Amino acid sequence: MRKIFIIVNIVFLNVLVLSAQTKKPESDIDQKVDVLIAKMTLEEKVGQMTEVTSDVVSTTTNGVHEIDPEKIKEAILKYHVGSILNVSAHAYDRKHWYEVISTIQAEAAKDRLKIPVIYGIDAIHGVTYTTGSTLFPQEIAMAATFNKEIVYKAGEITAYETRASYIPWNYSPVLDLGKSPLWPRIYETFGEDPYLIKTMGAAIITGYQGNDVSDKYHVAACMKHYLGYGDPLSGKDRTPAWIPDRYMREYFLPPFAEAVKAGARTLMINSGEINGVPIHASKYMLTDVLRGELHFDGIAVTDWRDIEYLHDRHHIAATQKDAVMIAVNAGVDMSMVPYEYSFYNYLVELVHEGKVPMSRINEAVHRILKVKYQLGLFDRSVGNPDDYPKFGSEEFRQVSLNAATEAITLLKNNNNILPLKKDMKVLVTGPTANTMRSLDGGWSYTWQGDQSDVYAAGKNTILEAIQQKIGKDNVSYEPGATFDSLQNIDEAVKAAKKSDVIVLCLGETSYTENVGNIDDLNLSAAQTQLASELAKTGKPIVLVLAEGRPRIVTDAESKSAATLMTYFLGNEGGDALANILFGDANPSGRLPITYPRYANSLVNYYRKNLENGNPDDKHGYNPLYEFGTGLSYTTFGYSNLHISKPNLKDNETLTITVDVKNTGQLEGKESVLLYISQLYASIAPDTKRLRGYDKIDLKPGETKTVSFKITPKDIAFVNDISKTVTESGEFKIQLGDQTQSFNYISNTIPSRTGKL
Structure with a gap:
């Protein structure tokens, strides 16, 4: 058979390289900024560091x-506010956004130095506060595609539609490590793996910012939340984390380091505290590491009210004024205040008192003004409405549909019950079956996504998509349960008995941040009972998990014939799922997280060997589904794993190839995941780590050879003195069911295997 050798994402990777290397020279911008700063008063400088929410300048x-x-006159002409963010409790159409931004920038033009305002928004899966926009799957679902090109394209479209809303600054991507399943923001992350997060993050940043962030189709990205936000000890939002420096550098820091390399212009700071130190008060994190080690030179902005919380919540500042002093001296450039002007007043006083040096003010303001120049705001503070004919277009919708289709993850398919036949009688039931909230999640039109059924009324819920796919006469619907209580369960059971198959839709409604905190990872008793009662009918159950985090569904899942994880798929999720259920699309998603079996057994796949258990321990690593799990309606075979040399040395590259064949009867896409494990090291090595991935499309019988290149840097780890090293020793490669070993021989680091 002829082998087709492929170069992994060569076109896409060239785009990444170009975006990072072909930036405009910035010396001219720096000079312009320096000239402008020389003209500014202290008050004007501090105003640039002040960000308020739109409620401060609005009435409803x-x-x-x-x-x-x-109010806008006070904000701009009295306090010289440099940034405004957010919306009130509803979405705006493009016409209203034009009026809002135009009014703000017109007022800015009246100020002495005519410095434009930079408006920011959380467009984390599309322009979430503009009606008619294209909403993509949330980040966790995008990660499940294992397709950087899809993520890049979604970023590009989101940037286009954000600029079409006349907004140049997007508070995205979330680069937090989705390590704790309890955490209510895990769906905003690219999963639990550092490599997956950093590569997906770089892809979407490139999509957001393009080769020229000043053009009318791109926005400034904001990597967040720096650093360690995604692993709170309690699992609750904005609560303490305990993360040793070595672990911070091994798992949490790499996505941000990669984002800096990708050119991210701005950064938002973690609201929590690590080892007792709030990040907003940490000069080590905000200056020594972020600036000194990562060489980030963009804006570091706080999250909501977080300087204020140094006094109110963290209790490390005796007064609000002390909180401002601590945060600014630590390295904060802009404060998301956001409701009033206390930050401004305190900071002016602190500079006059000599407690915050003018050099720190000038440094922060330089960064802020530089981003405004980079965005072209001094030349074009408001866009032209006619420049965005593709806003909300069918072309963009298709990209979202394709992303949702590639995200859906088939976890179980006993006896190949899926795909279903279109002439079957289907009962659709469960609390997530007929609401857009369980497709869109939070940050959808409103902060909590609680109005998605209104704003996305023209989109299909899971129920509506199935009805359209096979006809209403073949579909019955009974809710069976709300998210927390039973609802007409007897009617659901009766309908099940008359049906050929049950599509049981369980999971969560929309939420984010502290509103999404939970005390129990278990799915509600009502939803589990609904599954149990339906199972008694003997009819096969197709379990659909529409949720933002992996709720414990072990009992319900044991009763299903097939299980699909849909995450929060966005507006096209219902159609994508219906296409997969009835065979018009082939699933190809893989879990970007480890799905736990029990509520108190929360171990990530890159666990330590001690976590695997031993013959006397029945409670070792045993998830319901491991990171990377994902089935297809076809089958794939791996063979001919080959490495270019048995020994890898300093400054060398190892080429790894493997043949992947579609051994089934349908065309399908396969995510090829490269894992590498170090067998022995001075720090207990992870059982395995993702070091590369690619997604390929194969026709029945077709074979492709997938190639990866590995350098010693790619298999390094952080040692006990927080130094990144690659130690000599034996490494195991795993690609599908294929394994092979190679040795790394270092000129400086001794072997831990005793073999070399």
Whole structure:
């Protein structure tokens, strides 16, 4: 058979390289910034460091929102505010966004130095506060595609539609390590693996910012939340984490380091505290590491009210004024205050008192103004409405649909029950079956996504998509349960008995941040009972998990014939799922997280060997589904794993190839995941680590050879003195069911195997 050799994402990788290397020379911008700063008063400088929410400058009467003339005048002409963010509790259409941004920038043009305002928004899976926009799957679902090109394209479209809303600054991507399943923001992450996060993060940043962030189709990315936000000890949002420096550098820091290399212009700071130190108060994290080691030169902005919380919550500042002093001296450039002007007043006083040096102010303001120049705001503070004919287009919708289709993860398919036949009688039931909230999740039109059923009324829920796919006459619907209680379960059971198959949709409604905190990872008793009662009918159950985090579903899942994880798929998720259920699309998603079996057994796949258990321990690593799990309607075979040399040395590259064949009857996509394990090291090595991946499309009978290149840097780890090293020793490669070993021989680091 002819082998087709492929170069992994060569076109896409060239785009990444170009975006990182072909930036405009910035010396001219630096000079412009220096000239402008020389003209500024202290008050004007501190104003640039102040960010307020739109409520501060707006009024809403009888549901009608508008910029208040007196409030915006106070914000700009008195306090010289440099940034505004957010919306009130509803989405705006593009026309209203034009009016809002135009009014703000017109007021800025009246100020002495005419410095434009930079407006920011959380467009984390599309422009979430603009009606008619294209909403993509949330990051956790995008990660499940294992397809950087899809993520890049989604970023590009999101940037286009954000600029079409006249907003140049996007508070995305989330680069937090999705390590704790309890954490309510895990769906905003690219999963639990550092390599997956950093590569997906770099891809979407490149999509957001393009080769020229100043053009009318791109926005400034904001990598967040620096650092260690995603692993709170309690699993609750904005609560303490305990992370040794070595672990921080091994698992949490790499995505941010990669984002800096990709050119991210801005950064948002972790709201929590690590080892008792709030990040907003950590000069080590914000200056020594971020600036000194990563060489980040963009804006570091706080999250919501977080300087204030240094006093109110963390209790490390005796007064609010002390909180401002500590945060700014630590390295904060801009404060998301966001409701009033206390930060401004305190900071002016602190500079006059000599407690915050003017050099720190000038440094912060330089970064802020530089980003404004880079975005082209001094030349074009408001976009042209006619420049965005593709906003909300069918072309963009198809990209979202394709992303949702590639994200859906088939976890179980007993006796090949899926795909279903279109002439079957289907009962659709469960609390996530007929609501857009369980497709979109939080940050969808509103902060909590609680109005998705209104704003996305023209999109299909899971129920509606199935009805359209096979006809309403073949579909019955009974809710069976809400998210927390039973609802007409007897009617659901009756309907099940009359059906050929049950599509049981369980999971979560929309939420984010502290509103999404839970005390129990177990799915509610009502949802589990619904599964149990339906199982008694003897009809096969197709379990659909529409959720933002892996709730414990072990009992319900044991009763299913097939199980699909849909995450929060965005507006096209219902159609994508229906296509997969009935065979018009072939699933190809893989879990970007480890799905736990029990509520107190939360171990990530890159566990230590001690966590695997031993013959006397029945409670070792035993997840319901491991990171990387994902089935297809076809089958794939791996063979001919080959390495270019048996020994890898300093400054060398190891080429790894493997043949992948579609051994089934349907065309399908396969995510090829490269794992490498070090067998022995001075720090207990992880059982295995993802070191590369690619996604390929194979026709029945077709074979492709996938190639990866590995350098010693790619298999390094952080040792007990927080130094990144690659130690000599034996390494195991795993690609599918193929394994092979190679040795790394270092000129400086001794072997831990005793073999070399």
